[in-house]
Amino acid sequence: MSKVKYYYDPDTLSYRKIEPKKSKRYRNLFFFLLGSALFGLLGLIILLNTSLVNTPKELSLEREVQNYELQFEILDRKMQQMGEVLANIEDRDNNIYRLYFEANPIPEEQRKAGFGGVNRYKSLEGYKNSEMIIDVTKRLEVIQKQMVIQSKSLDEIAKLAEEKEKLLAAIPAIQPVRNEDLTRMASGFGWRTDPFLKTRKMHYGMDFTAPRGTPIFASGNGKVIRADNASAGFGKHIRINHGYGYVSLYAHLSKYNVSVGQQVKRGDLIGFVGNTGRSEAPHLHYEIKKDGERINPINFYYGSLTAEEFKNMLKYAEQENQSLD
Template sequence: MSKVKYYYDPDTLSYRKIEPKKSRRYRNIAFFVLGSFLFGLLSLILLLNTNLINTPRELSLAREVKNYELQFEILNKKMGQIEEVLANIEERDNNIYRLYFEANPIPEEQRRAGFGGVNRYRSLEGFNNSEMVIGTTKRLDIIKKQMAIQSKSLDEITILAAEKEKLLAAIPAIQPLNNEDLTRMASGFGWRSDPFTKARKMHWGMDFTAPKGTPVYATGDGKITRADNNSSGFGKHIRIDHGYGYVSLYAHLSQYNVKKGQKVKRGDLIGFVGSTGRSEAPHLHYEVRKDEDRINPINFYYGSLSAKEFENMLKYANQENQSLD
């Protein structure tokens, strides 16, 4: 309630009430309304910029932010599980697969390399949760890079495995005659007595005694490079190029079952035992060559002999007797 003001009237020697002017009253009312409006506006602005009052839109956005934070937390946990599985695959890749196929392990610094150079996450900066979003994105990018490296490595291992399989199939790894067809292992690799001159001479293969016509088998996958009798002393003979530097030779045959240029698999019938060329009796003279060096064939019978059979063959092969060619 406004104060009532008075003034002293000397004419009447009394106090009279001061009546305010209407214009001033209207002005006071206007100031009051304007002041109330400004106070209310200021109060509203202050309230909207505090957490005391939130609009429905703000409440909805806050819930969405909380949900996104929860999703990022779940995503990071899943990425942790992926990293554990990937680390296990990388360890087996380096210490088992690549080791078995004689390939160099992938260096750890190559697998864990980051992303240098330009800031690839600039667009994610400047937000309330930028640190969390950038950290998760970086982690995901590193996992993607590691998976790409691992995928490339497994592709390489697949190629190496195929080559290894071809190599294992190509190595002359079985006996050229079946044991049931074999009379005896007549002479091994090494210095032996020549059947014709009786002089001590290097015998570059193994002689298997068997009846004429006994089947002779390819000891590994390869290609027939010779099937003729144009090599001195060998008579009718076959040579198979197995690749990887390996060549096998089958001499003193009675007849062929293959021809030059033909591809054969391990165990294919290629010819028959005979006594052609420089031979004292029906037998198969068998040689293995690696990079043009003649090596002892007994080291390659792991594909067809038991431990006992190999032991017996080794005993006879080491005897310095007379060869049959």
């Protein structure tokens, strides 16, 4: 209850109540309302600048940031899984694939090297979650680089596999005359008695005794580089260049089934057993050269003989008997 004020009136010798003027009342009311409004505005500003009260927009932004953080955590876990899978592939690449194809393993520091030089992540700095974003970006770029290196490695492995397949197909790996067509394995690689001079002489191939006209087969993929009788002692003969330094020779033929320049595959019919040139009886003289050096053909029959057949052939090949040429 507001206080009532009085003043003394000397004319009437009595106290009279002081009546406030309306203008003053309105002014007081105006200042009261103005003060209340300013105080309320100031309080609102203070509240909005604290964490006690958030606007709808701020609440929406906060939820969006929380969602981004959750997505980054999910991305981080996915990258960890990708890294584990990639590490497994890299391990197999180094210790199985590259080892099998005799390629040097890729060093770990090369696979997981970072990126040096200028600050690549300057544009990501200055934010609330900059550290997390930069870390995820770095890891993602390292994984991308690992994937590029692994992709190139697999391309190299594929090329090596293709070359390995070609090499395995090219190596002279089968007996040039079928076992069922053989009369006997007459002579092997090594020192043998010459049938004409009756002296010990190095025999650089293997002699397969078989009837005249017995089929002779290419022992590996390659290109016919000679099919003539212009080489002393060999009579009609064929030479096949298999690549990778390998050349096979088939001598004393009765006739050819191929011509110079022709591409042949392992097992193709190339000619027939004969008795031409410096030969004592119908047979096939068979040689293999590697990088120009004659080597023992008996080491190359893994593609056509059983273990027992190879054992028997080895037994006859090692006998120091008389060769047929």
